Amino acid sequence: MLLDLINLQKVRRAFVYFGFILAALLVQNSILDKIEILGVKAMFLPAVAAVIGFFEGGVWGVVFGLVLGLFCDIGMGESTVLFTVFMPLIGFAAGVLTTFFLTKRLFAFFIISFTAIIIGAFLQLFGVLVISGADPVRVLLTGGLQVLWSTPMIFPVYYSGKRLSELDLSK
Amino acid sequence: MLALILAVALLSGLAISRSEGEATTLKDASMSLSLPAKQASHGIVGWLEGIYSYMFKYDKLVEENESLKVELAETRRALREAEAANAENERFRELLNLRSKFSSFVFESAFIIDRGNTNWSRIITINKGEESGIEVGDCVIDSCYNLVGQVVELGTGWADVRSIVDADIRVGVQVGEGGNAAMVEGDFALMQKDRVKLSRFTDETQVLEQDILLTSGKGGLFPSGLTVGVVESVHTEAGGQVEYAVVAPGCELGALTEVFVIKDFSIVE
Structure with missing residues (x-):
């Protein structure tokens, strides 16, 4: 009887997305971390926060964005909670936009996640620029390259998210 | 909406970003929860790297061993000369009634459990924190007395070290x-x-x-x-x-696994 209270389908879906987040973190921290092009690494995790909100709605976007952001901040090793704040916002925004304004197509997701990646890079470089007083040209170039290297990851993130959202978890 | 996201994230980020000192409760709790996973993954990666080194770097290691033997012989010769110079120095000090140079360090050894992986800083995380008497500002060295960095934030069982190549050092x-x-x-x-x-x-x-x-x-x-x-x-x-x-x-940041935090020191020049 207690089992009737629990929506097992949603619980299963939550576990699936949690696994998806862990896989994305693994790719970011173990694979992309080792690949530097012109001294810059990709950072595609904002797209992961966006994809959950995009397919599952704003509430799921906020919850999983928070989990992702928390792990992301820990993995980055920086003394910030920047992503813990930023990722839920991205998840929420993606959910709201697809609920009211956008279609759930690749191009719409590309626009959302590309914007998320740009904002993520901007937030990261802002601290370096303002507090460390680093050379603005070099900082902006690093931010630009980070966005550029991260952009191709939008496609696998979209197709993975789409596939997960279509999974039949009723059984 | 974009402006709202940007403003909230920016304000929150800036309010807390690049802070030094005691970690926020949120970060301390999350770090404590993730420590076992980090240590386990660090151990597995180290083990795999060890196997890889044994399989593919054997010849290089033999070559390195030979050159180290030569270096050791040269160092021993230099040491013999230094011992003589030291004895002479000691005699002069006694003659001139000078105090001997003296340095004393209180160390805490720690293992690196995480290397921050961003384009914006070079922070490493070690597996010892405030429970070991480590404090913010303590300096961190490797086994050859090369400076590795400085502790900038810590909690229970972990400390973030700003490495010597970080933009803010x-x-x-x-x-x-x-x-x-x-x-x-x-x-x-x-x-x-x-x-x-x-x-x-x-x-x-x-x-x-x-x-x-x-x-x-x-x-x-x-x-x-x-x-x-x-x-x-x-x-x-x-x-x-x-x-x-x-x-x-001086230190090989990429190859380091163990570091030493200098908790206290006294030096007489």
């Missing part, structure tokens, strides 16, 4: 034979090449390539005499005045 150093004062400063562009900048020279300071830089000990944060790095290249202005030098750190 500042260390007072002595340059060359004259021991003139200068400053090693992190530089964002050089950080991406794992290098730092030597600047703020006095007029009489001469900087040459291959000069070894030692901590000056001024300011009291770092003990004097730790190796910071070696001058790799010197950049001069049109008039010949040295503008800055690029320094390669």
Whole structure:
């Protein structure tokens, strides 16, 4: 009887997305971390926060964005909670936009996640620029390259998210 | 909506970003929860790297072993000479009634459990924190007394160390034979090449390539005499005045697994 209270389908879906987040973190921290092009690494995790909100709605976007952001901040090793704040916002925004304004197509997701990646890079470089007083040209170039290297990851993130959202978890 | 996201994230991020000292409760709790996973993954990665090294780097290791044997022989010879010079020095000290040089460190050994993986900083996380008596500002070295960095934030069972190549690092150093004062400063562009900048020279300071830089000990944060790095290249202005030098750190940041936190020190020059 207690089992009737629990929506097992949603619980299963939550576990699936949690696994998806862990896989994305693994790719970011173990694979992309080792690949530097012109001294810059990709950072595609904002797209992961966006994809959950995009397919599952704003509430799921906020919850999983928070989990992702928390792990992301820990993995980055920086003394910030920047992503813990930023990722839920991205998840929420993606959910709201697809609920009211956008279609759930690749191009719409590309626009959302590309914007998320740009904002993520901007937030990261802002601290370096303002507090460390680093050379603005070099900082902006690093931010630009980070966005550029991260952009191709939008496609696998979209197709993975789409596939997960279509999974039949009723059984 | 975009402006709202940007504003909220920016304000929150800036409010807490790049803070130093005691970790926030949220971060401390999440770090404590993730520590076992980090330590386990670090152990697995180390084990895999060990197997890889054994399988594919055997010849290189044999070659390195041979060159180290030669280096050891040379070092032993230098040590014998140094012992004689030391004895002579001791006699002169007694004659002139001078106090002996003395340095004493209180160490805490720790393992690196995480390396921050961003384009914007070089922070490493170690597996010891406030429970071991480590404090913010403590200096971290490797087994050869090369400066690794400085503790910037800590909690229970972990501490974040700003590495020597981070863009925000500042260390007072002595340059060359004259021991003139200068400053090693992190530089964002050089950080991406794992290098730092030597600047703020006095007029009489001469900087040459291959000069070894030692901590000056001024300011009291770092003990004097730790190796910071070696001058790799010197950049001069049109008039010949040295503008800055690029320094390669003494420690091998990428290869480090164990470090030592200097919790307390006393030095008599």
